[in-house]
Amino acid sequence: MPNTELNDESIFYTNSDGKIETIPVGPLGLVPLKGCDMLAKKVDKYLVQWRNEKESEHKSNIIFTGYERDSYIVPSTISRFGSGEAKGTIDASIRGGDLYLMVDVCNYSLTYSLFGMTNHMSPDDHFQDLKRIIGAVGGKARRINVIMPFLYEGRQLLRLARESLDCATALQELARMGVDNLITFEAHDPRVQNAIPFKGFETVQPIYQFIKALLKSQPDIAVDSTHMMVISPDEGGMKRAVHFSNMLGLDMGMFYTRRDYSIFVEGVNPVIDIEFLGSCVEGKDMLIIDDMISSGRTVLEAAKQLKARKAGRIFICSTFGLFTNGFAKFDEYYEKGLIDRLFTTNLVYQSAELLSKPYYVNVDMSKYIALIIDNLNHDASLSALLTPADRLNKLLDEHKKKIG
The missing domain is CATH 3.40.50.2020 (Rossmann fold)
Incomplete structure (x- = not known):
């Protein structure tokens, strides 16, 4: 059978x-x-x-x-x-x-x-x-x-x-x-x-696998431009977010990061300011799309900024979850209600600690x-x-x- x-x-x-x-x-x-x-x-x-x-x-x-x-x-x-x-x-x-x-x-x-x-x-x-x-x-x-x-x-x-x-x-x-x-x-x-x-x-x-996992974990979610938006946490991921938004028929927004390119701190140029480009996010569910989570600083800052603009639920989708700085910040943001679910794939190593997190959803590839x-x-x-x-x-x- x-x-x-x-x-x-x-x-x-x-x-x-x-x-x-x-x-x-x-x-x-x-x-x-x-x-x-x-x-x-x-x-x-x-x-x-x-x-x-x-x-x-x-x-x-x-x-x-x-x-x-x-x-x-x-x-x-x-x-x-x-x-x-x-x-x-x-x-x-x-x-x-x-x-x-x-x-x-x-x-x-x-x-x-x-x-x-x-x-x-x-x-x-x-x-x-x-x-x-x-x-x-x-x-x-x-x-x-x-x-x-x-x-x-x-x-x-x-x-x-x-x-x-x-x-x-x-x-x-x-x-x-x-x-x-x-x-x-x-x-x-x-x-x-x-x-x-x-x-x-x-x-x-893996857009199909992400959406499939999202709909399974959030059966009440409405995937339309009235209730949901796709967000790129920085300018580098804009093409990826455009692809997602076009495939899903949703509006897109992005954060533009202003950096100080004259110095490096821990291997990256420090952020001066973050600005949002897009329509009103109030009351809408947000789908933050990124290719990888290293420290998580970019996606977490985007989630914080969106919540300050009265966004609804925050869902983070990232193909690779590296979590080089651990999970303390993600735990804090979840407890404060700044993020609702975190989706990453099993394409890279997943620790037992990650798999045990209440906000984490594993996307099997x-x-x-x-x-x-x-x-x-x-x-x-x-x-x-x-x-x-x-x-x-x-x-x-x-x-x-x-x-x-």
Whole structure:
């Protein structure tokens, strides 16, 4: 009996009868690096279920060898020496395979031994491990794809002074090592893909998943321009907020931050003043959209400013919740009624403390990633997945009928 949870998503490379129309690029293999295991297991579960349920008269053909498995996860190991040096090993055959390497460069919870001391892994360590596993493939796979939700060095992508261009350098290094496609989420600036113009680069916005989680957690919410607005907490996120507001049919507002660019404090230019550009927010629910929460200072200040303007409920949606300064400020703002819900995805490491917060809502992205992988393995178009207008409209129509 098919799982009804699949009904709200479709497998886009199949026809209306659910039959397979294209052959896979190669045997599918998921290669999660350490720290991405939990997400990979959820993705694997969807892939196993879908592929066992699909119908095709060609499944017995040699081309589909290994199409149905109990698991698509390919085990790999990073072994470290006492000096902190390491090597990568793939513990199964991957010859001719279509591999999807999954890495969370923000997982700071992992440690390794260095001269008898315990070191927490940094994004640099995760990136080096990714290259080690690519090196272990040794050119035997048919295609290498990297799923890196938080783009490594994505915040260092242009020069403001005599600076390095770390993100572009990293992308070019992966391309030279044989990576064919890179899937990331909410790249800080998608134009960084110009560094690898002849390789596949997709940056995904999880708008459908955010709205689905919002409607589930707040069943009474009215998604229309009379009762709701989309807010960009700074000028850098305006394009993202415009996309959200257009998809939802809502008005948009933004905060313009005036900074002192003559000095740096804790790595950033200090804020002089914040001004709001937009229509009246009084009584309306606010949807603050941002790509990441680092310290949280920007989104919290936006929430405070909106409440001062008599806004209604405040919902913060951010793809990556890093929370580098902890949760004390978020707890304070929740207790004071300045924020109502905080939504972030499981694309990066989530601490047990975060998951226990009463105001926190986890947005699970495993099903979406599984759909992307399943389509790519068949060389099918991703357009309907990357711009889910039809699915979003259907979701909103169903919600409007429920609330009358």
